[in-house]
Amino acid sequence: MTLPDIATFERAGLAARPGIEVEWDGARVRRAAGGYTKRANSLQCFDVSDGGNAEARLDGAVEWFTTRGLPPVVRTTPLASAALNAALDAGGWATIDHSHLYAMPLGENEPDPEGRLFELLDPEFLSAQQGLRGYSDENVARLRALLVVMAVPATGVVVYRDGEAAATGLMAVGEGIVVTGNVITDTTRRRQGLAAAMMRTGLARAKEQGATVAALNVEAGNVAAKALYGSLGYTYQYDYTYRVPGRV
Numbered sequence: 001m002t003l004p005d006i007a008t009f010e011r012a013g014l015a016a017r018p019g020i021e022v023e024w025d026g027a028r029v030r031r032a033a034g035g036y037t038k039r040a041n042s043l044q045c046f047d048v049s050d051g052g053n054a055e056a057r058l059d060g061a062v063e064w065f066t067t068r069g070l071p072p073v074v075r076t077t078p079l080a081s082a083a084l085n086a087a088l089d090a091g092g093w094a095t096i097d098h099s100h101l102y103a104m105p106l107g108e109n110e111p112d113p114e115g116r117l118f119e120l121l122d123p124e125f126l127s128a129q130q131g132l133r134g135y136s137d138e139n140v141a142r143l144r145a146l147l148v149v150m151a152v153p154a155t156g157v158v159v160y161r162d163g164e165a166a167a168t169g170l171m172a173v174g175e176g177i178v179v180t181g182n183v184i185t186d187t188t189r190r191r192q193g194l195a196a197a198m199m200r201t202g203l204a205r206a207k208e209q210g211a212t213v214a215a216l217n218v219e220a221g222n223v224a225a226k227a228l229y230g231s232l233g234y235t236y237q238y239d240y241t242y243r244v245p246g247r248v
Contacts, residue, residue, distance in 0.1 A: 001105040008175050015152045015174025026050045032068050036142035042073040051083025058087045074243040093243040102234035103215040115201030118156035120147040125156035128165035132184045153209045157202035167194035171202040178206035180216040
C-alpha cells in the first residue's frame, strides 16, 4: 500500500487537532486553543508556493496570537514556503522541538482485554489523562475545551491493570488516517507493554471507523517512543519543527 502524501497527512493532523479558533490566510492557517499544545496554537503553511508578502503576513500572525494571549509559534513542515522560512530566519526565530511524523498502513490489531474505549468528554477518560499526566485542573479544562470542537470520529482509550488506569491515548480519524496523540503510561509500570496494548486497542477501533492508515508525531529525541512505534509497524515519513521568536 502506498502511503498518502505530506499534504494529506497534514490535513489529517489539522482535523485531529483543529484548534478552537481557526483562521486561514491563503494557504496558511492560524489555530488557537487556549495554549493547549503547540500544534493547536500555531501558524502553519500548507503550500510551498504561498510565499507572497511573507514578512508582513508573519507580523500579522504574531499580532493575531499576541492579542489572544498566546506566544507566537510556527509549525514548519516540508510544506512551508521558502519565503516564510526566510522571514523566520531573518527575524531570528529559534528552531525547537525537532520531530518526526511516523505512519503505516493500518492492519488488524487485537484489543487488550483490559482496554476500554470512551467518548472524548467522558469523565473517566479525562480522569485517566489527568492522573497519568499529572495535569492541573486548568490543563484538563484546556484539553476539554479542545475536545469539544473535534468534528471527526475520535475515541479516548485507557488500558487498566489491577483496576487502575495504566496507559491512555486519543485516536482521531481524518482523511482516512487515524492520528494518535496524548499517549501516556504510568511511570511505575513502564516496560510492561502497556503503551503498545493501548495503541492496539485504539487502532482496532479506528479500523472499524474506516481508517486505512495510522499516523502519529514523535519527538526526534524520544528514543523509547520511536522504538515502540517501530515495533508496531510505524515508519518514518518526514521531519517538522517549531519556530519561536528569539534564539535558543
